Amino acid sequence: MGCVGWKLFWLLCLLSTFLQYGAVRVTVRESAVEVVRGDSATLTCSFFSLMPLFRLSIIWTLTPISHHESPIQVIVYAHGQVIESPSFIGRVGFVGMPWNADIILNETRISDAGVYRCVVNNPPETGDHGIGELSLTVLAPPSLPVCLWEWDTDAAGNVRLSCAVVDGFPTPQMIWEKLEPDQITLPVNTDGGMIGSVQIANVSAQTSGLYRCSVSNPLGTQHCYVNLSVYSPADNSPGILQGVMLSLTMALLLLALMVLALWLHRSAQESKWRNSNEDECYNEIKYTPSLIKRSFV
Structure with missing residues (x-):
């Protein structure tokens, strides 16, 4: 066997060993991504596999900053279908499938911040799944205080x-x-x-x-x-006391004038009433004798 034959033999052996024990290799180009709230962010996840992609599966998960022990599913590719998590419907999608596992996240929110994981599996390759990890930071201006x-x-x-x-x-x-x-x-x-x-x-x-x-x-x-606005009493207390006394004096004076006016008005009414009664009595005495005389005639 010549030199070329030996090289081909060893290459076939290595390829056979890799196919038997190899696994999908995943590469994340950026380990940290920043985005302003409302903008779009691309999360990269490249993979390499020697096997056909007929049974390829990709799962993206998020571990939020506020819940480190509760990862949630973001998007899944399996059996040729794409499934989006309810909280990401209409905002997430794959880019360049099936040649890579990159996703784009639109209309980013504060709740989207956290650690993202890309898990790639392509049977019949054996071994552990290929896993890539990156962090997403969502920046936001202050809300109105x-x-x-x-x-x-x-x-x-x-x-x-x-x-x-x-x-x-x-x-x-x-x-x-x-x-x-x-x-x-x-x-x-x-x-x-x-x-x-x-x-x-x-x-x-x-x-x-x-x-x-x-x-x-x-x-x-x-x-x-x-x-x-803070209000405190004024320092010129004597001036305030004089103003209060003057106001009280004026009020008493007006009250006295009102009482006097009412008394005068009532006195005038009583005098008029007495004069009216005297006239009626005088007329009765004047005409009574005449009536008596006529009764005797």
Whole structure:
């Protein structure tokens, strides 16, 4: 057997061994992918197999960031059919099938972030399935924050200004500022990363003003505002007392005038009534004798 014959013999042996014990080889070109929420992302998964692709199967799964122990199915290719998970229907699809297992994810959401796995199997090749893994990060600008205030704003009281944002990635940074009458940056306490509050003790009239909460990350900035008004008693207490006394005096004077007017009106009515009664009595005495005389004639 010549040199060429020996080479062919060893090549056939190696090929036979690979076919007997080999497995599908999977390659992921990008181990980490970033996308802005609402945009499309391509998740790559290339594979190599020496066997025909008649029984090829591909499964993509997602392990969300918030549920590391609960992977969910994204899309499956098996027996020539494609099956999409309900939460991904209309948003996910294969690219270049059956020559690779790449998928495209459209209209990305915050919930799409996590670790994706591509599992490829092509019987009758034996051995473990080919597996590729990559992470997807979905970036989002901050949502519009909501500003609230709590507690009384009476003098010498306390007030708490809070600012809450629903989503945004990376986690938004929060800044509280007093804009009017003077611009001052206030220390912020963060509760869980998505709520920032400011505690103001012993508020007074000087605490009044326009306050702004700013939430920002590399994709944008949003604001909300609180207009805080604090009222305290004036310092010129004697002036206030004089005003109250003057108002009370005027009210008493008007009341006295009203009583006098009513008394005069009633007196006039009583005088008129007495005069009317006297006239009736006088007429009765005047005409009675005449009637008596006529009765005797």
